[in-house]
Amino acid sequence: MSITPLAALPSARTTPAFRGRIGRDARSGHYAVPRRYRLHLATACPDGLRIAVGHSLLALDDCCPVTYLPAVPDGPDGSHTALRPLYEASAHHYSGPALAPVLSDDWSGRIVSTHGRDILRDLDRHFGDGVTRLYPCGAEAEIEAVERLCAEGIEQAAQHAGRAGGDPEALEVLLATLDELERRLTGAEFLVGGQLTAADVELWVTLVQLDTVHRNHLDASAVHAVAGHPVLWAYARRLAAHPAFGAHLDLDGIARRHHGRCQGLEAAGAAVQILDWAGHAADAPGVPRR
Numbered sequence: 001m002s003i004t005p006l007a008a009l010p011s012a013r014t015t016p017a018f019r020g021r022i023g024r025d026a027r028s029g030h031y032a033v034p035r036r037y038r039l040h041l042a043t044a045c046p047d048g049l050r051i052a053v054g055h056s057l058l059a060l061d062d063c064c065p066v067t068y069l070p071a072v073p074d075g076p077d078g079s080h081t082a083l084r085p086l087y088e089a090s091a092h093h094y095s096g097p098a099l100a101p102v103l104s105d106d107w108s109g110r111i112v113s114t115h116g117r118d119i120l121r122d123l124d125r126h127f128g129d130g131v132t133r134l135y136p137c138g139a140e141a142e143i144e145a146v147e148r149l150c151a152e153g154i155e156q157a158a159q160h161a162g163r164a165g166g167d168p169e170a171l172e173v174l175l176a177t178l179d180e181l182e183r184r185l186t187g188a189e190f191l192v193g194g195q196l197t198a199a200d201v202e203l204w205v206t207l208v209q210l211d212t213v214h215r216n217h218l219d220a221s222a223v224h225a226v227a228g229h230p231v232l233w234a235y236a237r238r239l240a241a242h243p244a245f246g247a248h249l250d251l252d253g254i255a256r257r258h259h260g261r262c263q264g265l266e267a268a269g270a271a272v273q274i275l276d277w278a279g280h281a282a283d284a285p286g287v288p289r290r
């Protein structure tokens with residue numbers, strides 16, 4: 001799979017402030033002990049939604065508890081005030097924003113990591129049951145390729161395509177990426193190795209963002225072109241009905257978070273919803289709604 005990304009597009013993701021690892025460096029003291037660590041997640045945020053889905057797929061409720069945060073941060077700098085004590089305990093004179101997601105150490109009261117993908121990898125590696133694997137042996141490079149494709153070919157391309165006046169090159173990259181994914185999923189249930197992996201979590205969260213956030217800034221013709229990938233959106237719909245996916249989908253929170261942060265103009269595509277996410281997520285059994 002290879003899509004040529006837009007040149008010189010900066011990543012929209014915030015650089016993590018903390019990047020410790022569980023079980024990787026003995027000097028860090030972050031050994032893999034059940035119920036020692038806690039997740040702090042806002043599922044209206046893509047990183048938070050990604051980790052929440054992975055956490056449910058790995059069935060880690062008892063092993064690694066989760067504290068769910070409001071969809072819209074309550075601090076003036078975009079911080080979650082509930083996280084401020086953790087940040088201040090973890091870095092002397094910390095003055096930056098207190099952002100989610102956070103993996104914290106209940107033993108020390110400090111932050112281990114704010115890097116979403118590292119967190120999910122460590123949960124899978126050290127706390128999974130060994131049967132469900134989000135990062136199966138030998139599939140890491142292919143999953144990382146999907147992560148890059150989603151970040152550059154969908155997320156960044158959609159952001160640039162939705163800017164005032166539009167960006168035809170960005171829209172071409174977006175549609176070419178969706179074409180490639182459509183071909184890849186034709187006749188296949190999942191993206192990598194015939195099983196549900198972190199690649200599927202990544203793509204699903206990216207498609208949620210595409211339809212619930214980025215679509216608002218695309219014109220109607222662009223949205224119809226994006227929607228013209230029936231296999232891809234059927235895949236997204238099917239995963240939305242999976243209990244580990246749909247039960248964490250906070251559509252109202254995503255909308256409020258977007259409206260609180262976005263400075264762009266709404267376009268005609270805002271009226272062209274691709275999937276009925278609420279309806280499909282309502283079909284997801286087994287995981288109680290918060």
